[in-house]
Amino acid sequence: MKLISGGVCAAKGFTANGVHCGIRKNKTKKDLALIYSAVPACAAAVYTTNLVKGAPLLVTKAHLADGHAQAVICNSGNANTCNANGVEIAEQMSALTAEKLGIAPQDVVVASTGVIGQPLNIEPIAAGMDALVQGLSADGGTAAAEAIMTTDVARKEVAVEFTVGGKTCRLGGIAKGSGMIHPNMATMLVFLTTDAAVSAEMLRKALRTDIASTFNMISIDGDTSTNDMVTVLANGMAGNPEITAEGEDFASFMQALNTVTVHLCRMIAGDGEGATKLLECRVTGAASLETARTVAKSVICSSLLKAAMFGADANWGRVLCAIGYSGADVDVSRVDVAFCSAKGTIAVCKNGAGVDFSEEKAKEILLEKEIEILVGLNSGDSEATAWGCDLTYDYVKINGDYRT
Amino acid sequence: MKLISGGVCAAKGFTANGVHCGIRKNKTKKDLALIYSAVPACAAAVYTTNLVKGAPLLVTKAHLADGHAQAVICNSGNANTCNANGVEIAEQMSALTAEKLGIAPQDVVVASTGVIGQPLNIEPIAAGMDALVQGLSADGGTAAAEAIMTTDVARKEVAVEFTVGGKTCRLGGIAKGSGMIHPNMATMLVFLTTDAAVSAEMLRKALRTDIASTFNMISIDGDTSTNDMVTVLANGMAGNPEITAEGEDFASFMQALNTVTVHLCRMIAGDGEGATKLLECRVTGAASLETARTVAKSVICSSLLKAAMFGADANWGRVLCAIGYSGADVDVSRVDVAFCSAKGTIAVCKNGAGVDFSEEKAKEILLEKEIEILVGLNSGDSEATAWGCDLTYDYVKINGDYRT
Numbered sequence: 092m093k094l095i096s097g098g099v100c101a102a103k104g105f106t107a108n109g110v111h112c113g114i115r116k117n118k119t120k121k122d123l124a125l126i127y128s129a130v131p132a133c134a135a136a137v138y139t140t141n142l143v144k145g146a147p148l149l150v151t152k153a154h155l156a157d158g159h160a161q162a163v164i165c166n167s168g169n170a171n172t173c174n175a176n177g178v179e180i181a182e183q184m185s186a187l188t189a190e191k192l193g194i195a196p197q198d199v200v201v202a203s204t205g206v207i208g209q210p211l212n213i214e215p216i217a218a219g220m221d222a223l224v225q226g227l228s229a230d231g232g233t234a235a236a237e238a239i240m241t242t243d244v245a246r247k248e249v250a251v252e253f254t255v256g257g258k259t260c261r262l263g264g265i266a267k268g269s270g271m272i273h274p275n276m277a278t279m280l281v282f283l284t285t286d287a288a289v290s291a292e293m294l295r296k297a298l299r300t301d302i303a304s305t306f307n308m309i310s311i312d313g314d315t316s317t318n319d320m321v322t323v324l325a326n327g328m329a330g331n332p333e334i335t336a337e338g339e340d341f342a343s344f345m346q347a348l349n350t351v352t353v354h355l356c357r358m359i360a361g362d363g364e365g366a367t368k369l370l371e372c373r374v375t376g377a378a379s380l381e382t383a384r385t386v387a388k389s390v391i392c393s394s395l396l397k398a399a400m401f402g403a404d405a406n407w408g409r410v411l412c413a414i415g416y417s418g419a420d421v422d423v424s425r426v427d428v429a430f431c432s433a434k435g436t437i438a439v440c441k442n443g444a445g446v447d448f449s450e451e452k453a454k455e456i457l458l459e460k461e462i463e464i465l466v467g468l469n470s471g472d473s474e475a476t477a478w479g480c481d482l483t484y485d486y487v488k489i490n491g492d493y494r495t
Numbered sequence: 496m497k498l499i500s501g502g503v504c505a506a507k508g509f510t511a512n513g514v515h516c517g518i519r520k521n522k523t524k525k526d527l528a529l530i531y532s533a534v535p536a537c538a539a540a541v542y543t544t545n546l547v548k549g550a551p552l553l554v555t556k557a558h559l560a561d562g563h564a565q566a567v568i569c570n571s572g573n574a575n576t577c578n579a580n581g582v583e584i585a586e587q588m589s590a591l592t593a594e595k596l597g598i599a600p601q602d603v604v605v606a607s608t609g610v611i612g613q614p615l616n617i618e619p620i621a622a623g624m625d626a627l628v629q630g631l632s633a634d635g636g637t638a639a640a641e642a643i644m645t646t647d648v649a650r651k652e653v654a655v656e657f658t659v660g661g662k663t664c665r666l667g668g669i670a671k672g673s674g675m676i677h678p679n680m681a682t683m684l685v686f687l688t689t690d691a692a693v694s695a696e697m698l699r700k701a702l703r704t705d706i707a708s709t710f711n712m713i714s715i716d717g718d719t720s721t722n723d724m725v726t727v728l729a730n731g732m733a734g735n736p737e738i739t740a741e742g743e744d745f746a747s748f749m750q751a752l753n754t755v756t757v758h759l760c761r762m763i764a765g766d767g768e769g770a771t772k773l774l775e776c777r778v779t780g781a782a783s784l785e786t787a788r789t790v791a792k793s794v795i796c797s798s799l800l801k802a803a804m805f806g807a808d809a810n811w812g813r814v815l816c817a818i819g820y821s822g823a824d825v826d827v828s829r830v831d832v833a834f835c836s837a838k839g840t841i842a843v844c845k846n847g848a849g850v851d852f853s854e855e856k857a858k859e860i861l862l863e864k865e866i867e868i869l870v871g872l873n874s875g876d877s878e879a880t881a882w883g884c885d886l887t888y889d890y891v892k893i894n895g896d897y898r899t
Contacts, residue, residue: 140820142818142827143815143816143818143847144819170812173844174849175848206812207812207813208811208812313717313796313798314797314799314813315819315820316816317812317815317819393718394717394718395718398890398891398893398894398895399894404895404896408574408612409611409718411547411577411611411612412545412547412611412718412719412720416545421546444577445578482891482894484888484892486891487886488888490799490802490803491803492808
């Protein structure tokens with residue numbers, strides 16, 4: 092398996108596009124994305140656990156009940172959530188897309204991201220649909236990646252090439268992240284495409300298994316969005332024997348999927364709202380996988396630790412504090428903590444108590460852009476990784492006047 | 496019952512003092528507080544649920560096993576937590592205090608607040624003890640309130656006068672708050688004193704009942720501290736018939752206690768690290784008390800909402816979002832939201848969807864220093880209030896370099 096350039100158009104048979112249709116006032120910012128498979132594809136998705144669910148998720152869920160889809164339509168600038176007519180608008184988005192593509196509305200995945208609680212006007216979407224569809228191309232993945240961005244600073248796309256049953260397959264994806272990110276059995280807006288042939292059932296299984304260690308392990312701000320969704324479309328055009336059960340082929344597929352999703356996780360966390368640093372908390376020696384995940388996520392979510400990382404302050408007491416209130420059953424007298432970056436690794440806590448360390452060296456390590464927080468629980472063999480970012484002035488700035 | 500001036504010395508027989516002994520480098524900041532009752536008092540306390548517990552809490556818990564205490568010693572500048580010799584130092588603090596006061600070490604409540612994981616030197620405490628004890632006076636409550644402050648901007652003390660069995664009683668308290676505040680069956684450092692006669696058992700019951708709706712309903716940053724503790728000492732010097740069971744007298748006492756603790760909660764939340772506003776989320780119409788509390792606390796904890804309040808942005812979608820991910824079983828299609836301050840009240844959401852409102856009026860309301868977020872669930876009769884503060888540049892600044 093190897094990383095290749097591209098995103099949602101890396102796999103055979105997928106085209107995409109992104110345009111500015113007028114949902115956003117800023118005409119230089121694309122706000123409508125389309126991804127299209129030349130042939131019907133198996134499809135799977137996971138959705139936010141927030142009780143307040145964006146209308147597009149309800150419509151998509153109904154459309155994917157049969158495990159198939161052929162296109163994804165997504166706007167940014169408005170979440171189409173908490174609106175009286177949200178479902179109606181999301182259905183109109185699907186219908187308009189289906190009509191132009193000559194497919195069934197039930198084969199359209201529909202998504203929205205942006206402000207909650209403001210009615211979404213269908214007119215700019217209807218007006219932009221011709222240009223969106225006519226511009227579909229195998230080079231359009233980047234335009235689509237740009238069109239789903241909200242407060243994201245960086246575009247997020249990644250793809251891999253791998254082999255299943257002797258056939259070369261590809262899997263790629265795009266993501267939008269940045270704020271209101273605390274996935275819980277769900278995730279950000281992520282659209283994945285592959286030309287591998289995978290049954291709808293195995294695709295669902297692959298996605299559900301993968302997100303537990305990837306998208307569910309990132310947090311920007313502890314706020315689980317109303318519009319989170321990850322979808323994957325598998326159109327089978329690589330020509331491999333369809334994956335219909337566990338085994339070597341499924342394992343290859345899972346590895347490819349995981350490579351892409353981990354890359355997207357790191358991109359989302361590193362580009363969290365206002366972030367200057369990517370934080371990765373790696374927990375080892377846990378008595379159970381559940382404990383490892385709970386501890387890693389608690390550390391990555393601590394506002395105090397996030398602020399300390401922004402200030403490159405080796406305030407490891409906040410790591411211990413976050414472990415202690417995580418709810419996991421941990422023997423705190425066995426906990427080791429170290430900070431790590433391209434500049435080296437420094438141990439700061441052994442057996443739950445501080446050790447002498449060079450503040451100068453710690454500062455040098457923590458001034459880097461990617462920081463690993465290593466937590467050794469010394470109580471078992473399970474491990475987990477969570478991703479997040481620092482808490483900065485810019486997070487406050489961005490969210491102090493997001494709507495206005 | 497009426498509010499009176501003062502804090503821990505408002506009740507008969509209590510004296511206090513606060514000095515700079517040298518734990519902090521800044522000589523103008525007091526760092527050691529003492530509260531003393533002329534006679535032995537019944538005592539009760541609640542502690543943090545964080546698995547990482549400050550050594551002073553372990554020692555205090557042992558000392559209060561018999562339900563009695565006569566003095567409180569507390570330092571700021573160092574939490575005495577995650578240190579190899581923490582318990583030993585906390586015991587030395589108790590012993591030094593007891594020796595100077597001529598009481599048993601078991602009758603001393605010991606507490607520490609400040610940086611985690613740095614050994615606490617007993618020498619400045621030992622050196623400062625003479626001045627601390629000699630300076631005890633009925634006017635010393637304010638000095639004690641100052642000596643327990645960390646990043647607090649404002650001193651927190653409050654007291655009330657009330658009647659039990661025909662006798663005038665008083666109850667007062669001091670608190671330190673500001674950061675790492677997310678109480679959970681525990682709370683901040685809060686020291687309460689009263690001259691009412693209350694049995695140790697009823698005092699414990701009163702405290703445990705009260706904190707569920709007061710200190711457990713505040714959050715500054717979602718980080719449950721390692722050193723949280725509330726203690727109450729009741730020395731009986733008011734001369735009322737001892738309260739040993741529920742009834743009218745106990746109800747009067749509970750009302751006095753609740754008045755003091757709600758005042759302290761509002762002071763702690765309004766003086767959260769970097770805060771410019773006190774936020775109060777009042778949930779009504781909940782199907783159960785548990786639901787009301789869960790929803791109120793989820794709203795008050797949302798980083799996104801906190802940042803919006805800093806920006807005086809009526810971004811009510813974030814209120815809905817926080818209700819939706821709270822874990823409470825809520826019918827989101829019935830939720831109403833309004834913002835309220837001294838400038839008026841404005842409805843922004845009805846039945847889970849936005850309503851037209853004047854952005855200008857909303858801005859005027861949200862520019863005030865005390866904001867109420869009113870959430871109507873329209874599903875029952877239970878209600879709850881939670882307190883918090885906005886998320887500001889200064890929170891990031893304070894916590895980006897807290898240690899250094």
